[in-house]
Amino acid sequence: MIIALSGGVGGAKLALGLSRILPPEDLMVVVNTGDDFEHLGLSISPDIDTVTYTLAGLANRELGWGRQDETWSFMETMESLGGETWFRLGDRDVALHVVRTRRLRAGESLSAVTADLCKRLGIGPRVIPMTDDRVRTRLRTDAGWLDFQDYFVNRRCEPVVSELAFEGAAQATPHPAFMAALADPALRAVVICPSNPFISVEPILAIPGVRAAMVACAAPIIAVSPIIAGRAVKGPTAKMMTELGLDPSAGSVAHRYADLLDGYVIDHADMAEVVSIDARVTLAQTMMTTLEDREALARTVLDAAAVLRRRK
Numbered sequence: 001m002i003i004a005l006s007g008g009v010g011g012a013k014l015a016l017g018l019s020r021i022l023p024p025e026d027l028m029v030v031v032n033t034g035d036d037f038e039h040l041g042l043s044i045s046p047d048i049d050t051v052t053y054t055l056a057g058l059a060n061r062e063l064g065w066g067r068q069d070e071t072w073s074f075m076e077t078m079e080s081l082g083g084e085t086w087f088r089l090g091d092r093d094v095a096l097h098v099v100r101t102r103r104l105r106a107g108e109s110l111s112a113v114t115a116d117l118c119k120r121l122g123i124g125p126r127v128i129p130m131t132d133d134r135v136r137t138r139l140r141t142d143a144g145w146l147d148f149q150d151y152f153v154n155r156r157c158e159p160v161v162s163e164l165a166f167e168g169a170a171q172a173t174p175h176p177a178f179m180a181a182l183a184d185p186a187l188r189a190v191v192i193c194p195s196n197p198f199i200s201v202e203p204i205l206a207i208p209g210v211r212a213a214m215v216a217c218a219a220p221i222i223a224v225s226p227i228i229a230g231r232a233v234k235g236p237t238a239k240m241m242t243e244l245g246l247d248p249s250a251g252s253v254a255h256r257y258a259d260l261l262d263g264y265v266i267d268h269a270d271m272a273e274v275v276s277i278d279a280r281v282t283l284a285q286t287m288m289t290t291l292e293d294r295e296a297l298a299r300t301v302l303d304a305a306a307v308l309r310r311r312k
Contacts, residue, residue, distance in 0.1 A: 001026055001027075001028060001181050001186065001187050001188060002022060002026055002028070002187075002188050002189050002190075002191060002302070002305075003028050003030060003181055003182065003187065003189070003190045003219075004027065004028070004029045004191045004193055005030050005032075005190070005191070005193060005201055005204055006029050006030070006031050006047070006051055006193045006195055006200070007031075007032045007035075007047050007193070007196055007199070007201065008032075008035070008046060008047045008050040008051070008065070008195065008200065008235075009050055009064045009065065009234050009235070010193060010195050010196075010226055010233055010234060010235075010288075011031075011047075011051065011194065011195040012053075012055070012059070012193075013054070013288045013294050014191070014193045014194060014224060014288065014294065014297060014298060015027075015029045015054065015055065015125075015193060016054050016055055016291075016294050017291075017293075017294030017295045017296075017297055017298030018125075018191070018298045018301075018302075019055055019124065019125050020291075021295055021298050021302070022125075022302075024125050027124075027125035027126070028125065028126045028128065028177070028178070028181055029051055029125055029126070029127045029128070030129075030130055030175065030178050030204060031047050031051050031128070031129055031130065032047045032199075032200045032201070032203050032204055033047065033048065033110070033129045033130055033131065033203070034135050034136060034137035034148065034166055034169075034199065034200075034203030035047050035137060035148055035149065035152075035199070036048075036134075036135075037136070037147060037148070037149050039084075039087050039089075040078075040083070040089070041101070042089075042094075042097040042098065042101045043100050043101045043104050044089075044097055045114075046149075047200065048110075048114055048127065048129060049065075049093070049096065050064075050065055051127055052114070052117065052121060052123065052127060053066070055118075055121075055123045055125065055127065056121040056122060056123050064234060066088075066090050066093050067090060067092045067093055070090035070092055071090065071091045071092070072088070072091065073091055074089060074091050074094050086153060086154045087149060087153050087154070096117065099113075099117070100117070110129045111128050111129050111132050111175060114127055114128065114129060115127075115128075126177070128175045128177055129175060130174060130178070130203065130204045130207060130210075131173060131174055131175055131207055132173075132175065133168060133171065133172035133173060134168045134172075135166055135167065135168040135169045135172050135203060135206075135207070136148070136167045136168060137164065137166055137199055137203055138164070138165045138167055139151050139159075139161050140161070140162050140163035140165070141159035141160055141161050141162065142159055142160045143155070143159040145165075146159065148199065152199075152236070157235075157239060160243050161240050161243045161244065162244070164198055164199070164202070166202070166206045169203060169206040169207050169208075170206075170208065172207045173207070173208075174207045174208075174209055174210050174213075178210075179213055182213040182214060182216075183213065185218050187217060187219040188219055188302075188305065188306075189219050189220055189222060189302065189305035189306075189309070190214060190217065190220070190221040190222070191223070191224070191305070192221065192222070192223035192257065192260075193224060194223075194224040194225060194233070194286065195226060196226060196232075196235055196236070196237045196240070197226070197253050197256050197257070198237070198240055198241075199240075201257075211259075219305075219309065220262040220263055220308035220309050221260050221261055221262050222262060222263035222265065222301055222304055222305050222308065223253070223254070223257055223261055223265070224264075224265045224286060224301060225250035225253050225264065225265065225266045225267065225270070225286060226253065227248060227249055227250045227252075227253055227270075228250075228267040228269055228270065228287060229267070229269040229270060230248050230249055232248075233287060249270070250264075250270040250273050250277075251277055254277045254278070255277075255278075258278060258279075261278075261279040262280065262308045263279055263280045263281075263282065263304050263308050264277055264280070264281050265281075265282045265297070265300060265301055265304060266281060266282075266283060266284075266286065267283070267284065267285065267286040267287065268283050268284070268285065280304070280307075280308060282300060282301075282304040284296075284297060284300045285297070
């Protein structure tokens with residue numbers, strides 16, 4: 001078993017690479033749900049949806065979110081009626097949110113709904129939310145405390161961030177399959193995908209018991225940097241790091257995970273940072289533009305993990 005911790009677009013790309021070189025039963029993707037929110041009466045799980053669409057081959061490759069071959073009649077009609085349109089929902093995407101919302105309100109868990117939707121979409125690897133409990137990422141900014149999607153989508157990451165909070169995390173229970181896999185002596189590796197450490201990975205780590213279980217697990221933990229040459233591949237990672245008083249670098253992300261990491265994969269462009277990282281560093285092409293890039297990086301990560309496992 002390989003466990004991959006993932007946020008949205010960047011994590012989904014590596015998860016896809018891993019899914020193409022591993023038997024489906026050997027991959028578990030644990031997805032951040034701190035981004036989840038309720039909008040227009042619908043329960044929306046952006047990171048789960050991005051991972052799901054990506055693994056199913058349905059992701060919109062141009063936008064990085066939503067589904068390919070999407071139509072927008074719903075949003076066009078919403079706009080004509082004076083409804084909220086800042087969070088764009090395509091017609092095909094709305095169907096998934098309606099199904100999820102109905103089933104959650106009927107008493108099913110998010111993990112049960114996710115598992116069934118993945119099965120219907122032909123996804124082999126197991127995709128699970130970090131928890132079935134409600135956790136919400138909020139940010140303290142120069143515009144006050146903001147819900148994540150308000151900051152990220154509605155305000156386009158423009159406010160200056162000074163603090164993050166994961167409401168509900170302290171009371172949440174990690175998904176039992178996730179914890180069982182971490183305790184399994186046959187676990188081969190835990191991969192922290194190249195997702196934003198603050199808003200994609202740290203909500204997972206904030207759930208009681210997760211960080212300790214990762215430290216105690218027998219498998220090597222290896223992360224892929226979401227930063228290349230001081231810039232984020234996608235999203236506000238570098239901007240947030242600067243605002244939080246951190247150098248936007250691959251080394252800073254490694255230090256953020258310092259108590260967890262056995263290995264760290266960085267781009268060739270960041271070779272000079274190797275000496276500052278207290279983990280076994282592997283240099284690779286971490287920009288994943290093509291499907292071949294995703295597979296190649298996945299192989300590099302697993303090869304690095306295999307070396308670390310032998311050393312352990």
